[in-house]
Amino acid sequence: MRTLYQFPLSHYCEKARWLLDHKGLDFIAHNLIPGVHRAFSQLKTGQNNLPILKDGERWIADSTQIALYLDEIYPEHALLRSDLRLREKTLEINLLANELGLHVRRWGLALTLSISDEPIEIMIGEKGYLRRFEKISKPILKTLIAKNYQLDAERVAVSKNTMDAIIAELNQILIENHCRYLVGDRLGLADIAVCSMLAPLLELEGTPWENENHEIQSDAFLGYKNELLNLPLGQYVQRIYMTERNARVDWRGI
Structure with a gap:
């Protein structure tokens, strides 16, 4: 297995x-x-x-x-196209998505942790040593996250600007491909990479970032979410998750 x-x-x-x-x-x-x-x-x-x-x-x-x-x-259901031009374009978009993910994580965590410990609760899990000793583990985890992901105000602001630029670039790429997929005419690595990186900003149902408990979000987060959903890119991420994210394994893991 x-x-x-x-x-x-x-x-x-x-x-x-x-x-x-x-x-x-x-x-x-x-x-x-x-x-x-x-x-x-x-x-x-x-x-x-x-x-x-x-x-x-x-x-x-x-x-x-x-x-x-x-x-x-496992070549069936290929993630990259055999066509060299499409393959290179896919890898370029994947690289862009990976960079985007760094800034989404920093900006999103900074805003969320400023008003809620929900990310910490998910990391601790429902059982185990971290949950058993949560009075100790929660503040330690919060400190580790702030340090490891560099959640200081200056870096968070830079991440916001970088997110804006990359999202605008990806939005244009999507429009040029007629808004169905980012590369070619079916789901591939580029789509999976971009959708995964943007999902935390959209709180999509069935994802780790779904707001199941109706936690209060900051005005900045909600405003950005709405701005993204007004773009073809945000609507595309929402559509791809609804129609093509057929999860076989619970994201919560074991």
Whole structure:
């Protein structure tokens, strides 16, 4: 059985889950503890980040490398086109989406954590040591997140500006491809990458970022969400999730 080592709230891990789902491959989503995960990641893959896919004896780190691996080993439902021009365009958009994801994470976390501990609650999970000792684990996790993701005001402002620029560029790419998909005429890596990176801003149903408990969001977050939904890009992300995100595994993991 394949195992995807993940953080449930990570949009890069959502991207990896979607890649596996698109291929129709069975897998287990296994959660790791933030911070503590680094020792495991270094031991298995020589780097610090998630997601990591274990497929038999193979260990593959990074959502993009997972996509390339899956297309090589499981070519059905290809994520990249055989046409060289379309393949290169897909990889360019994927790279742009990966950069966007860094800034979405910083800006979104900064706003959300300023008014709610909901992300911390999800990271702690429903049971286990973190939940058992939550009075200690919650403030530690919050400090780790602020430090690791550099949630200071100056960097958050830079991330907001960078998000604006990348979203405008992706919106134009989508319009030029007649608003159905980003590359070609069917779902592929570019679509999965972009939709996964933007999903946290839209609080889409069935995703880790769905506002199930009707948590209060900041005016800045709600305003940005509405601005995004007024763009073809935001409407496209919403449509793709509704029609093509056929999740086979619960994002909450085990």
